[in-house]
Amino acid sequence: MSGQENARALGVGLIGTGFMGKCHALAWNSVRAVFGDVPPVRLVHLGEANAALASQRAAEFGFAKASGDWRAVISDPDVDIVSITTPNQFHPEMALAALQAGKHVWCEKPMAPAFDDAKAMTAAAKQSGKVAALGYNYIQGPAIRHIRQLLAEKIIGDVNHLRIEMDEDFMADPDALFYWKHAATSGYGALDDFAVHPLSLLWALFGRVSRVMCDMSKPYAERRTQDGGMKAVETYDSASVLLHMENGVAGTLQVNRSAWGRKGRIALQIFGSKGSILFDQERANEFQLYVTADRPTEQGYRTILTAPHHDPYGRFIPAPGHGLGFNDLKIIECHELIKRINGETAHLIGFEDGLEIERTVHAMARSFNEQRWVDVR
Amino acid sequence: MSGQENARALGVGLIGTGFMGKCHALAWNSVRAVFGDVPPVRLVHLGEANAALASQRAAEFGFAKASGDWRAVISDPDVDIVSITTPNQFHPEMALAALQAGKHVWCEKPMAPAFDDAKAMTAAAKQSGKVAALGYNYIQGPAIRHIRQLLAEKIIGDVNHLRIEMDEDFMADPDALFYWKHAATSGYGALDDFAVHPLSLLWALFGRVSRVMCDMSKPYAERRTQDGGMKAVETYDSASVLLHMENGVAGTLQVNRSAWGRKGRIALQIFGSKGSILFDQERANEFQLYVTADRPTEQGYRTILTAPHHDPYGRFIPAPGHGLGFNDLKIIECHELIKRINGETAHLIGFEDGLEIERTVHAMARSFNEQRWVDVR
Amino acid sequence: MSGQENARALGVGLIGTGFMGKCHALAWNSVRAVFGDVPPVRLVHLGEANAALASQRAAEFGFAKASGDWRAVISDPDVDIVSITTPNQFHPEMALAALQAGKHVWCEKPMAPAFDDAKAMTAAAKQSGKVAALGYNYIQGPAIRHIRQLLAEKIIGDVNHLRIEMDEDFMADPDALFYWKHAATSGYGALDDFAVHPLSLLWALFGRVSRVMCDMSKPYAERRTQDGGMKAVETYDSASVLLHMENGVAGTLQVNRSAWGRKGRIALQIFGSKGSILFDQERANEFQLYVTADRPTEQGYRTILTAPHHDPYGRFIPAPGHGLGFNDLKIIECHELIKRINGETAHLIGFEDGLEIERTVHAMARSFNEQRWVDVR
Amino acid sequence: MSGQENARALGVGLIGTGFMGKCHALAWNSVRAVFGDVPPVRLVHLGEANAALASQRAAEFGFAKASGDWRAVISDPDVDIVSITTPNQFHPEMALAALQAGKHVWCEKPMAPAFDDAKAMTAAAKQSGKVAALGYNYIQGPAIRHIRQLLAEKIIGDVNHLRIEMDEDFMADPDALFYWKHAATSGYGALDDFAVHPLSLLWALFGRVSRVMCDMSKPYAERRTQDGGMKAVETYDSASVLLHMENGVAGTLQVNRSAWGRKGRIALQIFGSKGSILFDQERANEFQLYVTADRPTEQGYRTILTAPHHDPYGRFIPAPGHGLGFNDLKIIECHELIKRINGETAHLIGFEDGLEIERTVHAMARSFNEQRWVDVR
Incomplete structure (x- = not known):
């Protein structure tokens, strides 16, 4: 790797x-070993609240510098892009600072607990002219x-109905103690934790949602606290939503974070005039295709x-049926x-769509x- | 088979x-060959609108008499019980007549297109003192x-969420011509055709539904007619329902008769505090049990x-994993x-529950x- | 059913x-209710070693007469065809007697523990001119x-490899006591119990086997006896066979009656030049079709x-995906x-093929x- | 990463x-980002027959130096370990040279087309005292x-039967032209291409094979050549093997590289006295566990x-059911x-076991x- 190449490297x-x-x-x-067609990547600066942990992780992950203060990462002149992977409540401040510092931002989803913060982030991204992408x-x-391509070529005709479910069981244990995710201050519940994922798939495959009618429920009305008492659970582990897409298709979206047996289920059923996809x-x-x-x-x-x-599987493995893993999705992202930083067309959810x-x-x-149908916009 | 036995036979x-x-x-x-523990069954009288067809089917099915007039079946003194399997709109008249004639009635579901007719049938059944059962x-x-038993012994703890879907594709072809099921006179659509089936399962496993919020949709707004024109479809092939059970559990029910690829799907997901069942x-x-x-x-x-x-599988086959078929369900029913006619406890949906x-x-x-939540009662 | 019809009935x-x-x-x-196109069936005479049980079963199954002596069934002039469903060792004597009495015979498989007996049965059947069919x-x-039809139309091209497995677990419990099936007098083991079933499928789909190379094994070398001792197991619960078909295709056949978890598995893999079937x-x-x-x-x-x-599914149920059961297969058979009795072409394994x-x-x-490849003929 | 750390880095x-x-x-x-607990890794030198390609791949893969001569890699003093991933026929020469140069060797499987070469490699590895591992x-x-652990704790009791199949379809197209893999000079066929993989699993789960009885077959006797002629195929795309393990368990191993529909199937069935695993x-x-x-x-x-x-899944992803990919297996390896280089216990197939x-x-x-059972040793 020559010095010239380093000059073009992405910090x-x-x-x-x-x-x-x-x-x-x-x-x-x-990413470069898999795809080849990208500039060199320089792992410049890692930030983590705990400075010692920052150093340890920097060594493990291959970052040159480590810092206990995230602002040091953002202000580092060798940094071109900032990956923000902290808990959701920190996203707004960090993303705004990074954009203001002229960095590209790659922020985990969702953008922010408060919608106004997400709006501010979107405005800042637009103003900055930098790439601001979300980790969907x-x-x-x-x-x-590939399903996206098949839908575009209408292999199942015109889509007329869809169902999507996202279920896990990490909150399913009734004996687990009350903790912050059970308090209303953490948000609605499964709706925050999960709903953005199926919505990202709906966005990628069909576009935007126009109307929703939502029900939510709690599997456990109260939970034990560490001091042996009981406390009322304020968030909803399950949400079921009737929805209409802007393209006219009706369907349902369901999420449940207390669904025993489900580990990473995101199940999609798409019905069209000439077939269906699962x-x-x-x-x-x-x-599955019918x-x-x-x-x-x-x-x-x-x-x-x-x-x-099935693009870009072949960049990872030249043989069929051998399988990618969850972490490979992030490499593709x-x-x-x-590509987007380079000004190319990219399949990515930016702040505006997010x-x-x-x-x-x-x-x-x-x-x-309000117990009624609501228009999204 | 002795004459005494014949005296006790069920006509x-x-x-x-x-x-x-x-x-x-x-x-x-x-039924007697499978279960053994029932009285002899005499196939007395078969009714079918077309007299010739009635005779043919009587010979095939083993009925002694055939008639082109259903009233002849009902008035036959050798008949103790009448199976009513005609299109739904004929159920009320036939069931009422049979009950009035002092016969037990085994009527296919649903009871009647009009709720008032179903109410009248239920009242008549009650008054008659005869068994009036539905073909669920x-x-x-x-x-x-067996799932019912497992739920009763709380193998998955307390149920807190459920989902049920019933989908077939017999209406899915967009090129099929407009016919009576597309006209509003036939009812709502999938809601009539299918919803009673998943509701019968919910009844058997959990009891009654207390509140519902329903959306419906049409995959095809219009269909061609035989004369080459187009006609607006008035019924809904798909319905999605948010629901609450009387026992407090929330869930969803979805039906779709235009779901390409689905042939006889009735998919149930039951989540509890200690596991789940599919x-x-x-x-x-x-x-499936978790x-x-x-x-x-x-x-x-x-x-x-x-x-x-898994009772009563063993009455059919003494070896596991060999499988029953759809027709076997009716034998069990x-x-x-x-059993109910004999005054024994029976697992059956009578007119009242129907x-x-x-x-x-x-x-x-x-x-x-009305685009709103509705209480069932 | 008129007297004339009774005259043509099958006893x-x-x-x-x-x-x-x-x-x-x-x-x-x-059979007549399902298919319609067959003559009336008269259930004439049932034989069972125990006379009281014979009477009970006759009442349950709808047979007019019952007898504790199977010879009474065979000599009954009203009987046209005899179903022989006793343990295998009784098949030869009963089948020979029935054929000699001029009856058609429907005998469960396999024909006989001893090959010479099976040969004698085949010779007798040929000489009798009666239908002699096996319950495959x-x-x-x-x-x-349907797979048979698809192979005939070469939907997967020319078949070049096949694998078939039949596994159940009824002998899998190591704590079950030694009983007659563990003694060499009962035969080889899984080879007798199971191998005829996959071979019947190979026969139906591909024809005859030309060469075999077989290994057998015992999961449990000895078993406890009722008196608390241990006894060496003499039969083999598992057999694995390399085989060549007469049509040149190579493959394998495996059977295991001690395969925990398998209940009625008969798994077929067929590979061809243009696809495969499972x-x-x-x-x-x-x-499954590829x-x-x-x-x-x-x-x-x-x-x-x-x-x-998928013929003859439609004779049972007019709707797809609703499913037949194990007992329905016998109705088709x-x-x-x-049909064969009536002189029509029938899909059935007679004594000669058996x-x-x-x-x-x-x-x-x-x-x-002999630890070597053996030619079948 | 400090200079001290570089001193300990693995070249x-x-x-x-x-x-x-x-x-x-x-x-x-x-590997270091995933596991953390390993020394820094320095990507020192990449060798590839084509020098230009070597440079390109070195840049993409992050290697500091590139060379068109593999001997330059082996003689590079900064290199501690050599990954050998060339076609099998080159393994012996490269591995021997690397071991003689005092390098650890990580060689893809199988070791060599000729067994004598594999023996020489094993001897050289032993003499060198270096780690010599294979890419199983x-x-x-x-x-x-995890299955290995479950077997060790006898969750399914004593294993008494096993079946393993490895099937892909990359040779299944009958219209593909004759190429070097169809010539006897390439070896036996599927036996070389595939059998080592299932054998590595048997080794990991059960130990060594003692006796084998093998059949092989060709789906296509001849193939077209580029000049329009036909040429006899000399290798076997399918092999079926009866086998006995040294621990006494009997089973089968089957491989097929012309199995339409199979992409990366390696299917294992393990039966024990108290259950089974798939x-x-x-x-x-x-x-699957029963x-x-x-x-x-x-x-x-x-x-x-x-x-x-299920170790080491958690090093990759902290959430269940999200899935690893094929490339992740190599990271674990x-x-x-x-670990082995560091003198720790490691789960790895070295040259001796290979x-x-x-x-x-x-x-x-x-x-x-020889058409007969053969003892492996």
């Missing part, structure tokens, strides 16, 4: 080293990207394993991000509170 | 010889019956194949019916029309 | 009322019959649910039997004993 | 940049590693999704390799040639 700052922080770090480490990685899977993130390396073009006596859902001809997703979530909550 | 009349008529006939032919066969499957009628010989009692590192959905220890199911469907339609 | 005798006896009884009770019901499933009897209402004629990016196994267009299946099983055993 | 050389070369490069780029990545999946590499993020310890009425295969408690795997493959071929 990366990373704030946060938890689940998503590590995921970003892995993506930055691998599920839209990057080869299966989902997908489940728990088996993300396959999807087409009426097949002879009637042999019509059935095809289980299609992802393969090199990182590649799209670099704002619409969050607007939809807030509309759902309002619908539940 | 059967059958009206209608279509899909369900044949299914009833098969049940009556087999899906509640009879060994998997569903079932799909398309693979009715199995169900329990937190399993060691965490080996928790997963168990795919449980029905077997002799027939056995329950005979009326509540239909009340719920009408509440769904009202909810859609 | 049925049944010997044995266990698993398969009841299955035959159900088939005889339902798995070849009758709509999925298997089937598993545990999910007998579906099969064809290279599909566009490469959407190639995948189609899960095809059986439906009315019964219908084929009646003899070849048993010849193959014995060749497998010889191969194991 | 990596990579030869070959195809499928496995890129896979190694990705592993070396990510399938043994590294969290599901397989696994398929096409759905590598899950496995245990008789479950209550009989709810026994069934559990589909268990991999999760952080790389971590095991570093030699036994290849000995088994050659015994299979000999068995087929």
